[in-house]
Amino acid sequence: xxxxxxxxxxxxxxHQSAGFKIHPETMVHRQxxxxxxxxxxxxxxxxxxxxxxxxxxxxxxxxxxIAFGTASLLSSFGHDASxxxxxxxxxxxxxxxxxxxxxxxxxxxxxxxxVRVARSPNDxxxxxxxxxxxxxPVNGHKSVMxxxxxxxxxxxxxxxxxxxxxxxxxxxxxxxxHASLGAVYLMQLLxxxxxxxxxxxxxxxxxxxxxxxxxxxxxxxxxxxxxxRKTSGTSVNVLTKRKAVDICTVPSNPGGDDGEDSTIDSFYxxxxxxxxxxxxxxxxxxxxxxxxxxxxxxxSLSNLNPQNHLGIVxxxxxxxxxxxxxxxxxxxxxxxxPDTSLENWWQxxxxxxxxxxxxxALDRERIDIAMALNIDVRTIFEHFSWSFNVPLETPVINARxxxxxxxxxxxxxxxMNQQMHYYAKTDVLGPSVPDSRYVLEDVPYxxxxxxxxxxxxxxxxxxxxxxxxxxxxxxGRDFMAENELxxxxxxxxxxxxxxxxxxxxxxxxxxxxxxx
Numbered sequence: 001x002x003x004x005x006x007x008x009x010x011x012x013x014x015h016q017s018a019g020f021k022i023h024p025e026t027m028v029h030r031q032x033x034x035x036x037x038x039x040x041x042x043x044x045x046x047x048x049x050x051x052x053x054x055x056x057x058x059x060x061x062x063x064x065x066i067a068f069g070t071a072s073l074l075s076s077f078g079h080d081a082s083x084x085x086x087x088x089x090x091x092x093x094x095x096x097x098x099x100x101x102x103x104x105x106x107x108x109x110x111x112x113x114x115v116r117v118a119r120s121p122n123d124x125x126x127x128x129x130x131x132x133x134x135x136x137p138v139n140g141h142k143s144v145m146x147x148x149x150x151x152x153x154x155x156x157x158x159x160x161x162x163x164x165x166x167x168x169x170x171x172x173x174x175x176x177x178h179a180s181l182g183a184v185y186l187m188q189l190l191x192x193x194x195x196x197x198x199x200x201x202x203x204x205x206x207x208x209x210x211x212x213x214x215x216x217x218x219x220x221x222x223x224x225x226x227x228x229r230k231t232s233g234t235s236v237n238v239l240t241k242r243k244a245v246d247i248c249t250v251p252s253n254p255g256g257d258d259g260e261d262s263t264i265d266s267f268y269x270x271x272x273x274x275x276x277x278x279x280x281x282x283x284x285x286x287x288x289x290x291x292x293x294x295x296x297x298x299x300s301l302s303n304l305n306p307q308n309h310l311g312i313v314x315x316x317x318x319x320x321x322x323x324x325x326x327x328x329x330x331x332x333x334x335x336x337x338p339d340t341s342l343e344n345w346w347q348x349x350x351x352x353x354x355x356x357x358x359x360x361a362l363d364r365e366r367i368d369i370a371m372a373l374n375i376d377v378r379t380i381f382e383h384f385s386w387s388f389n390v391p392l393e394t395p396v397i398n399a400r401x402x403x404x405x406x407x408x409x410x411x412x413x414x415x416m417n418q419q420m421h422y423y424a425k426t427d428v429l430g431p432s433v434p435d436s437r438y439v440l441e442d443v444p445y446x447x448x449x450x451x452x453x454x455x456x457x458x459x460x461x462x463x464x465x466x467x468x469x470x471x472x473x474x475x476g477r478d479f480m481a482e483n484e485l486x487x488x489x490x491x492x493x494x495x496x497x498x499x500x501x502x503x504x505x506x507x508x509x510x511x512x513x514x515x516x
Contacts, residue, residue: 055078055079055080056079056080056128056129056131056283056284057079057080057081057082057116057127057128057129057131058074058079058080058081058082058128058129058131058132058133058284059081059082059084059118059124059125059127059128059131059132059133060081060082060083060084060132060133060135061084061086061124061132061133061134061135061136061144061148062083062084062085062086062090062134062135062136062140062144063083063084063085063089063090063091063136064090064135064136064137064230065228065229065230065236066135066136066176066224066226066228067083067090067135067136068083068103068105068228068230068235068236069105069109069224069226069227069228069236069238070133070135070176070224070225070226071083071103071113071115072103072105072109072111072113072226072236072238073109073225073226073238073241073285073286074284074285075105075111075113075114075115076109076111077283077284077285077286079284080114080116081113081115081116082115082116082117082118082123082124082127082128083101083115083116083117083118084117084118084119084120084121084123084124086136086140086143086144086147090233091117092233093232093233093234094115094117094233094234095117100114101114101115101116101117102114102115102234103115103234103235103236104234104235104236105235105236105237105238106231106235106236106237106238107228107237107238107239108226108238108239108240108241109226109238109241121147121148121150121151122151124148124151125148125151125152125155125171126151126155129270130169130170130171130172130270130274131172131174131274131280131284132148132152132171132172132173132174133173133174133176134173134174134175134176134182135176135224137437137441138177138179138180138182138441138445138446138485139440139441139444139445139484141175141179141180141182141185141485142182142185142484142485142488145182145185145186145189146189148173149186149189149190149192149193150193152171152173152190152193152216153190153193153194153197153212154197155169155171156169156171156210156212156215156216157194157197157201157207157210160207160210160215161206161207169215170215170216170217170270170271170274170275171215171216171217171274172216172217172218172219172274172275172277172280173186173216173217173218173219174218174219174221174277174281175218175219175220175221176221176224176225177220177221177222177223177224177303177305178220178221178222178296178299178300178303179300179303179306179445179446179449179485180300180445180446180448180449180483180485180486181296181300181449181485181486181489181491181505182220182485183218183220183250183296183509184250184296184489184505184509184510184511185485185488185489186218187216187218187250187509187510188488188489188510190212190216191212191510194207194210194212213251213508213509216251217249217250217251217274217275217276217277218249218250218509219247219248219249219277219278219280219281220247220248220249220250220296220299221245221246221247221281221299222245222246222247222292222298222299222302222303223242223245223246223302223303223304223305223387224242224245225241225242225245225285225288226238226239226240226241226242227239227240227242227387227428229428239426239428240387240388240389240426241288242288242386242387243288243386243387243389244288244289244290244378244382244386245281245288245289245290246289246290246291246292246298246299246302246377246378247277247278247281247289247290247291247292247299248277248291248292248294248295248296248298248299248506249276249277249278250295250296250506250507250508250509251507251508251509252295252507252508277291278291292375292376292377293375293376294370294373294374294375294376294506295506295507296505296506296507296509297373297375297453297502297503297506298370298375298376298377298506300449300450300453301366301369301370301373301375301377301450301453302377302378303446304363304366304378304380304383305442305446306442306443306445306446306447306450307359307362307363307366307380307446307447307450307464308359308362308380308383309438309439309442309446310362310438310442310443310447310464310467310471311351311355311356311358311359311362312347312350312351312355312359312430312438313431313436313438313439313471314355314358314467314470314471315350315351315352315354315355315358316345316347316350316355316430317434317474319342319345319350319430320342320430320431320432320433320434320436321433321434322340322341322342322433323340324340325337325338325339325340326338326340342432344429344430344432345429345430346421346427346428346429346430347417347427347428347429347430348388348417348418348420348421348426348427348428349417349418349421349427350430351413351414351417351418352414353412353414355414356412356413356414356415356417357412357413357414358463359380359413360380360412360413361463362463362464362467363379363380365450365454365459365461365462365463365464366450366461366464367379368459369450369453369454369457369459369461372457372459373453373457373503380413381410381411381413381416384413384416384417384420385416388416388420388424388426389424389426390411390416390419390420390423390424390426391411391419392410392411393408393409393410393411394408394409394411394415395407395408396408396409434475439471439475443467443468443471443479444479444480444482444483445483445485447464447467447468447479448468448479448480448483448486448492449483449486450464451464451465451468451480452486452491452496456496456499456502457499468480480492489511497511497512
């Protein structure tokens with residue numbers, strides 16, 4: 001009987017490995033990675049059954065805190081990350097004298113992460129298993145997309161048109177996090193690159209018959225899976241792992257994104273898995289992904305960081321804008337100039353009741369726009385709870401008729417941030433310089449699209465637009481005109497697509513006028 005049980009277990013293990021089956025519904029953070037077999041093993045605690053899937057090589061564009069933290073999260077689930085720094089500076093310290101590349105991860109993920117360093121966009125595309133992650137500031141997305149798109153199209157065409165090569169041309173690009181319809185801009189670039197490819201090669205007629213949308217998927221994340229701070233050129237402190245990340249994939253699979261979610265158990269080869277954004281992301285980063293009805297419009301309204309940062313910046317500008325030293329009263333004086341540097345400040349702690357109310361009012365504008373589109377998005381309260389592990393409610397004691405009863409009341413945004421600072425210990429230091437991504441990235445790339453959608457729907461985002469105007473006046477620049485992605489899509493101006501075109505774009509990844 002014992003030998004029969006052992007034989008049955010061996011057969012089951014071989015069957016699972018051959019079928020590439022994973023059971024994400026029982027997946028918890030219990031993985032191990034074998035350097036010999038390169039197999040990721042998932043299972044539930046206390047359960048000896050395991051399902052197997054080969055670890056994937058994933059290319060990451062970017063080499064900042066989020067890129068390092070994303071590589072650490074990938075590694076914790078048994079996968080192998082390659083990092084490409086577009087400037088080269090972000091990976092300059094990674095390769096040591098022995099030629100190995102390691103990232104020291106601390107905080108929420110404690111481990112040493114072995115990574116590979118990609119030297120070019122071509123290297124990033126071709127040295128991985130058809131999965132790329134964009135993990136860099138949004139104001140760098142346009143340039144990186146323009147560098148990657150020719151390599152992606154060339155890779156797909158090579159796989160399709162070269163019989164001797166293994167035909168697995170499906171490519172999946174994950175944008176972490178998505179803003180300003182970056183997925184649409186990337187899809188537009190890929191279309192243009194295919195046209196150039198068709199015009200330039202001998203097999204152009206054959207290449208023109210390939211439907212690019214059959215072989216590319218782009219998954220947009222409403223926020224990053226982790227929050228992190230880069231502590232050196234070879235280390236990162238992962239502050240939190242988010243419990244929930246809103247996502248959508250374009251072009252959407254048949255039936256759109258309103259149907260039942262697929263599980264990894266539904267797929268039996270890599271090409272099938274690469275076609276489904278939620279299943280792939282779950283395999284790579286664990287169970288934290290929520291597919292939102294509404295496609296890219298939902299994701300565009302799901303990234304709360306820009307609106308939250310607007311409230312934080314407007315309420316704390318004097319903490320992040322140190323004045324220059326005043327000129328000396330005596331020009332010939334040799335006394336040192338005064339030190340005008342500002343003290344570090346805790347971001348959550350400084351979200352006072354008034355700042356919190358501003359942030360809640362900004363959130364109501366966003367939700368009003370989402371409701372006009374019939375889209376369900378998370379609230380600011382859910383965002384702070386899911387991202388920073390603080391409760392949504394607090395217990396209170398009600399005394400009535402001589403009796404004391406316990407009840408629950410919702411926390412305000414200010415109270416949630418005080419919980420973060422004093423109890424959860426997930427608070428972070430606020431910006432210490434005016435040239436912060438909270439302004440230079442989030443205002444043009446995070447707030448402008450909300451304003452455009454508000455105008456389109458006759459739901460004006462007055463506070464969002466006023467915030468953009470106030471910061472434009474403070475910085476002496478026009479943030480409404482600085483979004484290169486929306487400019488590249490022709491969406492800065494009065495000639496906007498119809499609402500029906502926006503809704504179709506949310507699932508196809510293309511505006512109709514770009515398909516003509």
